[in-house]
Amino acid sequence: MTCLAPEALLSNEIVIVGGTIIDSTTTGTRADVLVRNGLVVEVSPSIAVPSGAQVLDAEGCVVSPGLVDIQVHFREPGREESETIETGSRAAALGGCTAVICMPNTDPPLDDATVVQAVIARGRSVGLVDLHPSGCITIGRKGEQLAPMGELYDLGVRIFTDDGDCVADARVMRRAFEYASALRGAVIAQHAEDPALVHGGHMHEGEWSSRLGIPGRPAAAEITIVARDLELARLTGGRYHVLHLSTAGAADLVRAAKQQGLRVTAECTPQHITLTDAACANYESTFKMNPPLRGEPDRAGVFAALVDGTIDAIATDHAPHAPETKAVPFEQAPPGMLGVETSLAVAMTQLVVPGHLTLQQLLARMSWQPATIAGLGSQQGRPVAVGEPANLCVIDPTTQWERHANESASKSRNDPWEGEKLTGRVRHTVLRGAATVINGVAQR
Amino acid sequence: MTKHLLSVDDLAGRDGIQRILDLSGSFLEVTQRDMPKVPALRAKTIVSLFYEDSTRTRLSFETAAKRLSADTMTFSVGTSSVKKGESLLDTVQTIEAMGIDAIVVRHGASGAPHQVAQWSNASVINAGDGRHEHPTQALLDAFTLRRHRGPSLDGLNMVIVGDIRNSRVARSDIKIFAALGVNLTLVGPPTLMPSSLEGWPVTMTSDLDSALNETDVVYLLRIQQERIGDALFPSLREYTSRWGLTADRANRLKPDALVMHPGPMNRGIEIADEVADSPRSLVTEQVANGVAVRMAVLYDLLGTGGPVV
């Protein structure tokens, strides 16, 4: 797709000095990077800084392709009191992202070319991150009638989903797979929770839901939908992506499906590999999300699937909710947590620091693999090499810090990592040759 | 006790429970006087904030508060700004601004009193939250049973029958009776059992008749007719035939076995008329003891050595 950058971002030269490059081709190469007119123009151990060029200090840091978060909710249009494309984009840039995929459950939903165009335009004018809308599978996300997928495709949409809701009707899902197969590079992404099984539920069904007296959403609701959808993908030859996979059972199904050669990918969130349903013990509505935080066996199963490569990507499901909407009893609170600003730090703390993944393996799951899933592989997640688009992220891998939600760029405060001690932090973000974040400060 | 009574867990185990039950005994004596009122909580203000209709529980708390000479205010959904869409947070902040000492909360959502406790400086008493807990009901149940089988309830066998999954009474009763050494068996259709019994000190069966043989106390829960529509059991007739305490079943109980029910009863469904009105039944006494137990809770939270301001 074409995403023309605003002129303002194109002018300056930037030199990233003192860093070590990690990308899909190298696990660590010490080099300075010169960026000009949106492209990487020189990569070498020592670059003389041209006059007028901006210098970004990367001493002790990793220079990598920018992160790609393929599931965020920026709430615009319709819920601007929770987040806007501007505040969400800023949070994403601070989190190291150079591209995000916005989910279509806005109001009105992204089931119509006009709305999708408006979101794209707004994203461009903000210009802090490449913002790509996903499109609805069905009109109004009602699960009945197909949305104009071709029209949305022509606007650049590649991920189709009714996220927030599951496409429950197997016949509709089959038609979506079939129809989308005419759209090269399009993928059907499912919020896999059978609405009949999760009806009235507000958290994972198990020990804690029983104790707390909160109706549950069983793991089986996800597993049955993934199992069904995989068979439909097999039947239709369709491309399938599992959003925020949360159960060991679904991970096993995806693993087996990949071995059988089905065209399936999956993502998980930082929270599903870190937290369990025990986080809900005090009825803290921040920890309510769909699919819910699971029990320890599921958490461990998803974690293992992410480590072994069954799960291709980490996406945050960044879901802002205005404080007043979360300041209600757990059962009445909307589901969702913030995440786009903290995902790299949380993932590094959980996965890289303890040695489960190398930083390169983590970046694969947060940059070039999600870029490929979303059809952004020519622009995002590229190696840090001459001639490539300068979508970059500079990471301080050792710094330790404590998260405070009140410092967030998001409009909302439903942050599950409040007070969490994290290792690793984004220092600079460069979007098509212009710095969106310098030293942890958003430039606009 | 801690500052709040949100759950039986706040009673700090067996000793704490016994202490409140002892105190309840003192207040039962007060309620039986010609002048059943003491000035213990003069100048304290207690608000009942009821998001669900429960005249019985609300009156019981308000009577308890008045007999302690506290001032009471009622904030009930039907007559307040809650109806106009005011949020729970706003309501609590409004009440708080009036300068109050305790809020008695009944809410249809589990955990709502926990949130009220976070937002308020007053003591919060859970008068029933969703499917979670109803700690004062558990206290009055334990108090009532202790008057018949006490002071120690150690080793008694109790069967709790009905919709355990959706019952706040069951959750609180299980905690309190387990803490007091009672052996608990849960009985009912598997669709009405909790999805996980992890950490629950109970055994479970769906066969009521075998469970009744050795039992000292049968605790029947109210069966909600709505559950039929939710495919949880086929019909009331089938429920009664398998899990109702019929006169037949009651006749096979041990001679001194007791029957309890939190009310209101569905006579002829979970409990037969003859059983409800038999000498075994403690149902009326449970209600009567409610005021004394709630006086003990209010007194313990507000009257015994809180921080001196």
Next chain:
Amino acid sequence: MTTAPPPLGASQPNPTLQNAGAVQPGVGHEFVSDATENLGGVVVLRSRVFDASALRRSITRIGHEIVERNYGAHEVVLVGLYSRGVELAQRLASSIQQVEGVLPQLGMLDVAFFRDDIGLRAVSPSGPTEVPDVTDKIVVLVDDVLFTGRTIRAALDAMQDLGRPRAVQLAVLVDRGHRELPIRADYVGKNLPTSLAEDVRVRLGEVDGGEDGVELWGPKEGLA
């Protein structure tokens, strides 16, 4: 240290002393009290106010005074305040019975819920209130130590809810002074001038175990 007899009870309203006498040394011995806040940590036995027989004689005298003042015991209701007042009322009743041949009516009163320091400290009830019909009777409240008068104030309020006696009188074993309310005893076993730092400890065998007695404890000189 001497052997440890059962603890003496502390006089109201000095609750921090409730457990202070867990070890009971002889005169001149000292020990570190839990009640360091009030007593500077070290309290010693200052004097024995009553031994068992003096205490018995004192009760007998009070019994005589009650009978004398009220022209017999027919209309008298002895109402003991928990916990030692209840026991003292019973002893007074037996003593009066020996003199008059009539056992006065007895009651016991728990004033916990009528106290004015609820909320400032833990106030727990001590036992059930059981008082016979007092209408037109002469109620004699019985307590062990009269100090600030606040317990008696609470008892007067509690009595008011129980009926309308013709008169209420007060009998105490020890009046240690320091009144904070306009209250005076009608019958006093012994007037005992004390300092606020001191503690009057009454022991009744039936309540506290051991031998009856009344002792005055106080901080060791120079340490108070």
